[in-house]
Amino acid sequence: xxxxxxxxxxxxxxxxxxxxxxxxxxxxxxxxxxxxxxxxxxxxxxxxxxxxxxxxxxxxxxxxxxxxxxxxxxxxxxxxxxxxxxxxxxxxxxxxxxxxxxxxxxxxxxxxxxxxxxxxxxxxx
Numbered sequence: 001x002x003x004x005x006x007x008x009x010x011x012x013x014x015x016x017x018x019x020x021x022x023x024x025x026x027x028x029x030x031x032x033x034x035x036x037x038x039x040x041x042x043x044x045x046x047x048x049x050x051x052x053x054x055x056x057x058x059x060x061x062x063x064x065x066x067x068x069x070x071x072x073x074x075x076x077x078x079x080x081x082x083x084x085x086x087x088x089x090x091x092x093x094x095x096x097x098x099x100x101x102x103x104x105x106x107x108x109x110x111x112x113x114x115x116x117x118x119x120x121x122x123x124x125x
Contacts, residue, residue: 054092079104
């Protein structure tokens with residue numbers, strides 16, 4: 001037989017568990033922003049030089065959202081002859097130099113987010 005105290009404890013445990021789940025969803029798993037990471041910032045003239053551009057989903061604490069992935073579209077908008085883009089994952093690409101000096105631009109449009117980001121890539125000696 002369940003007493004009044006046991007019923008109260010069960011109800012409190014369920015309420016606390018529900019609050020923890022709601023907190024985790026809204027603050028740890030939910031995507032609030034997408035950060036575009038460019039590493040390194042510029043390319044060298046040789047063909048071995050590469051840049052990784054990655055779209056990272058962020059939670060409300062500004063860290064990577066747990067167990068969440070996004071996709072992104074990467075489009076060269078200027079100076080297509082200076083660089084070549086090779087897809088890596090659905091949210092990242094590698095950018096390689098074609099051996100010419102200049103500046104190229106890539107437009108990154110994440111699947112989640114309101115605005116695309118324009119990335120400027122300098123190719124230097």
